[in-house]
Amino acid sequence: MSDRQAKIRELAAAALAEDRVDYFIGWKQGINPSEAIPAFVRSADEVDQLIWNPLSHHNLTTFLKRKMPDPPNARIGVCVKGCDSRTLVALLQEELVDKERIYVVGVPCDGVIDRRRVEKEFADEVVDISFSGDVVTATTRCGDSKEFAKGDMTFDHCNTCRYPNPVYADDMAADPVPEPEDRTPMWGSIEEFEALSPAEKDAKLADAFETCIRCFACIHACPVCVCWDQCVNRCRRPALVGQRVDTKENLMFQMVHMFHVAGRCPSCGACDRACPVEIPLYLLHRKMNKELYDMLGFEPGVSLEEKPAFQTFKLDDPFGEH
Amino acid sequence: MAQATDTTQAAGTTPPDAGDEVKVVGIVCNWCSYAGADGAGTARLKQEFEMRLLRVPCTGRIDPLFAIKAFEKGADGVLISGCHPGDCHYSEGNYYARRKFELLDRMLPFLGVEPDRFKYTWVSASEGARWQKVVNEFVGKVKALGPREGRAL
Numbered sequence: 321m322s323d324r325q326a327k328i329r330e331l332a333a334a335a336l337a338e339d340r341v342d343y344f345i346g347w348k349q350g351i352n353p354s355e356a357i358p359a360f361v362r363s364a365d366e367v368d369q370l371i372w373n374p375l376s377h378h379n380l381t382t383f384l385k386r387k388m389p390d391p392p393n394a395r396i397g398v399c400v401k402g403c404d405s406r407t408l409v410a411l412l413q414e415e416l417v418d419k420e421r422i423y424v425v426g427v428p429c430d431g432v433i434d435r436r437r438v439e440k441e442f443a444d445e446v447v448d449i450s451f452s453g454d455v456v457t458a459t460t461r462c463g464d465s466k467e468f469a470k471g472d473m474t475f476d477h478c479n480t481c482r483y484p485n486p487v488y489a490d491d492m493a494a495d496p497v498p499e500p501e502d503r504t505p506m507w508g509s510i511e512e513f514e515a516l517s518p519a520e521k522d523a524k525l526a527d528a529f530e531t532c533i534r535c536f537a538c539i540h541a542c543p544v545c546v547c548w549d550q551c552v553n554r555c556r557r558p559a560l561v562g563q564r565v566d567t568k569e570n571l572m573f574q575m576v577h578m579f580h581v582a583g584r585c586p587s588c589g590a591c592d593r594a595c596p597v598e599i600p601l602y603l604l605h606r607k608m609n610k611e612l613y614d615m616l617g618f619e620p621g622v623s624l625e626e627k628p629a630f631q632t633f634k635l636d637d638p639f640g641e642h
Numbered sequence: 643m644a645q646a647t648d649t650t651q652a653a654g655t656t657p658p659d660a661g662d663e664v665k666v667v668g669i670v671c672n673w674c675s676y677a678g679a680d681g682a683g684t685a686r687l688k689q690e691f692e693m694r695l696l697r698v699p700c701t702g703r704i705d706p707l708f709a710i711k712a713f714e715k716g717a718d719g720v721l722i723s724g725c726h727p728g729d730c731h732y733s734e735g736n737y738y739a740r741r742k743f744e745l746l747d748r749m750l751p752f753l754g755v756e757p758d759r760f761k762y763t764w765v766s767a768s769e770g771a772r773w774q775k776v777v778n779e780f781v782g783k784v785k786a787l788g789p790r791e792g793r794a795l
Contacts, residue, residue: 519754522792523793525754526792567794569714571794575710579710637740637744639740640727640762640764642726642727
């Protein structure tokens with residue numbers, strides 16, 4: 321773990337010292353040692369704050385879509401995990417990020433920890449999470465401490481991950497980790513939901529979306545949601561989504577997001593992690609990707625040469641009436 | 643008045659009771675399906691009267707969100723129809739659209755909408771009879787399901 325961290329610092333320091341980038345985006349320790357937060361490093365002396373551990377869950381590609389135009393010519397270094405790199409490739413496919421102005425450090429990933437899952441094991445606030453091998457030790461403010469197997473605490477989408485190594489990177493922070501031989505995607509826990517009757521699905525969705533406070537954290541955190549001020553979710557004309565916060569409008573809001581990132585979203589899970597009320601957004605996105613794969617054999621953000629599913633067509637697409 | 647009675651009898655239905663009626667939205671392209679529907683009307687082909695048509699320039703203009711919005715606002719069924727693949731007035735609009743509608747068709751059951759409440763199909767300007775068949779079949783299925791009572795969508 322730490323050799324990847326050392327290599328990230330080394331690559332970041334070199335890029336900053338040689339003035340190849342204006343700033344470098346990585347992860348640093350949060351206010352307490354139980355969380356990692358994004359770090360913006362602007363000089364080679366500051367690279368020691370960069371870390372890499374299984375808490376580094378943030379998809380830093382999000383900052384590229386936001387920072388690219390401001391300042392307009394910034395050259396940015398960024399760290400990506402496997403899933404992050406797929407969102408980056410999706411942005412590059414559509415030229416939403418300028419390839420010439422970014423420097424990408426790829427980090428092979430063994431899965432990241434779902435901090436919320438750890439928190440739910442305690443009544444008290446978790447203030448420290450440390451790792452040794454595959455054991456995760458979490459400690460609370462009153463000194464209560466428990467050990468967990470890392471595999472039990474990783475995100476759902478890490479357990480079904482097919483791309484642990486970045487698919488696109490200028491430099492790698494370590495040798496690639498072993499990849500699964502079978503690249504057929506797995507869809508994790510959506511089957512359970514799929515098996516419900518229409519009325520049960522409706523009830524479950526309504527219960528989940530009733531709590532949405534429309535904070536927009538999901539679309540801010542989403543690396544492939546790029547319209548910003550032109551977003552139909554925030555304008556009154558066309559009135560696709562109303563201002564009123566109710567269950568139907570909330571789901572409509574999420575539908576706008578979902579259909580607009582279709583073909584670009586590789587289900588990196590950034591929206592799920594950002595949601596303060598824990599709406600199971602993965603259900604929608606994973607289902608969408610499952611159906612896209614089923615329809616077209618298409619996986620978003622896997623190769624730079626590929627065109628996104630909805631920007632192209634085939635005369636003999638195998639569905640619909642002919 | 644006599645004509646209206648004819649229409650309902652020919653479709654094999656009686657006028658619905660208040661509150662029982664289903665609302666079906668048809669989103670059709672200007673060049674094929676709208677003209678086809680027009681042809682069906684001109685030929686006096688009896689159709690289910692719950693269908694409300696929305697005309698758009700091309701199926702390529704139809705965002706899947708239009709259908710979702712219609713369901714959200716209380717539609718009981720949504721039918722999308724355009725030119726047959728290869729016949730698009732703008733050459734390729736319906737090819738792009740086909741992918742979007744297929745995804746929508748697969749997503750809607752996941753959102754708690756019964757599969758029979760959504761359909762996308764192709765009807766050309768000369769296929770008035772086919773339009774009649776499509777509408778009667780689709781609306782018939784939606785009627786069998788009855789009005790929707792979704793909380794989420």
